[in-house]
Amino acid sequence: MNLEQVARRAKVSTATVSRVLNNANVVKTSTRARVEKAIEELKYHPNLHARNLAGGKSRTLGVIASNMENPFFFDIYKTIESDAHARGYEVVVANTDYRSEQLVASIRLMIGRRVAGLAAIVSEMEPALIKELTESRIPVVFYDVGQPRQNITNIRVNYRRGIDKVTDYLHNMGHRRLGFVGHHAMLGPINERMKAVLDAVARNSSLEVKTAADADTLEGGRQATRALLSSGYQPTAIICVNDVMAVGALRELRERGIRVPQDMSVTGFDNVKLSEFCYPALTTLHIPRERIGHIICNCLIPPPGEVAPAEHEIVIDPEFVVRESTGPAPTAARKRHAT
């Protein structure tokens, strides 16, 4: 089913059919009606590949994320999608599962699709890829990774500032032995979060910390917490790399009969909706996912007439949100009681 058949049935040329398809308001009403009738009768659906090929432009944005299962990524994606739709763009997504081979495949796929812009919300990233992207001339926004370049915008979160708020808070509450639950993406921002914790501990000799890592899922958070505690280490507070893993931690603690926050404090990161709905509600750091989505879309779809904005970097400061999962460090007496 193609243009030509429609044209034949409507007794016009393919050019005219193309015109009515694209709302060129130069077609006589009667002709247009005839064409539309033919389209309807033939159940004609234009081939988008042919369109993109002939038209040259794609009006499609690509979004690549490490783990769409984590609401953090999904929230950003959702904002991008609705902004894009509002401007008449489609968006295609790809998951990397934190695997850089998948990242490579996804990026090639996006380039192959000739997307009009690409957002990479990923922790893993090889320099070679960045180069490849730079040379592809597609407008790109990286979240958390890479360097600003010609056609590359960078959004980063000031993890150090965020983590410092957490460690200061915990320290003031009397916590000295900390645990850190991370996930298996050992590059980029995750490491930054972990390093920030490590540094805070290094700055303060009264503090100590042990870390554990597992998959970026509820189950992963639980397993990492289990590993952390099974080692015999007895922290009074666990800092989790994100909210999802923190909810996993909460479960492990519950099953061990460790009360939160009386016996153990737990913190998350991101402030996804779930962090308010779990029990106890998580103390966490808010990252404005909608704002990030809007920024990305603005970079990728420059308002008509304007040129793509010059290379630049946008830094975001996480906001500390105290809820129910944290409290004063248990005293020896209370701790004994709990056991």
Next chain:
Amino acid sequence: MNLEQVARRAKVSTATVSRVLNNANVVKTSTRARVEKAIEELKYHPNLHARNLAGGKSRTLGVIASNMENPFFFDIYKTIESDAHARGYEVVVANTDYRSEQLVASIRLMIGRRVAGLAAIVSEMEPALIKELTESRIPVVFYDVGQPRQNITNIRVNYRRGIDKVTDYLHNMGHRRLGFVGHHAMLGPINERMKAVLDAVARNSSLEVKTAADADTLEGGRQATRALLSSGYQPTAIICVNDVMAVGALRELRERGIRVPQDMSVTGFDNVKLSEFCYPALTTLHIPRERIGHIICNCLIPPPGEVAPAEHEIVIDPEFVVRESTGPAPTAARKRHAT
């Protein structure tokens, strides 16, 4: 950057470049090397639109879901994606947000992309669309909606059986006043779930029920529960249309000081991972999302050599999973105490 430029640089014809791109093992090794070098140097990325257009086939699957934010949909999607990748297919997704206008747009988009197969995991669905799809000749799998047809496979869940397990269980536990928390998709399976509850109540004159609905999110579950209880109605058990909304219900109850399960029982549906991690863990009905994903993929990508399977329908029975969110109905005495 196109085939021709690569061809020129490698001093071969475009046909040859195409051959090395497609791993046709007819190219002399030395030639192949020359071409690959050129591709590398030029950072050439084949235009997928041109490829699809010329090749005719697409090796991509379309997946349309009502709400990817709900892990239920996402789990199915994820399974489809990994199965598809294993067989060398791509998959593109679309969200409808339960809006049938979005569904229409998404389906047209998929047809326009000439996907090799389409999975529609949606609650909303207009008959006209089904017809349109049937006529498009692409293999389709509907979850929960529509009728089996020529190129259409149907997967459905026996909601009635599932819900009956829940209502029987609750009835045996002494519950008489039920609440039902649903979401705003008033067509298809949701209605089936609700109708099953209504029917169970109708069959048993000692039972009564009131319903409330809101968005299919954590917050929606909370709001619906709030609405249900604010009306003055005092159920002893709340049946939720799915786990996500049940977690929302849990929060509202917590904030009202209503203990689960002592003062109120709560049930979910789907048995997503979250149902084990929330507190208290949810009594729910398990729906095998991975199995569903596999089935879908098998229908859409028939093993090479075989013809697409004939029209058929697959029915799934949910399995009842009892956890901590349900218990005996509170006695009058205990109830008074709680207040």
Next chain:
DNA sequence: TTGAAAGCGGTACCAG
């Protein structure tokens, strides 16, 4: 083993 050329299904420019 390689090249030439005919499409694939549209778009857009140029005439009429």
Next chain:
DNA sequence: CTGGTACCGCTTTCAA
């Protein structure tokens, strides 16, 4: 306002 037609970038015979 409408038709003719030269591409868009790649795949795929058909010959050489």
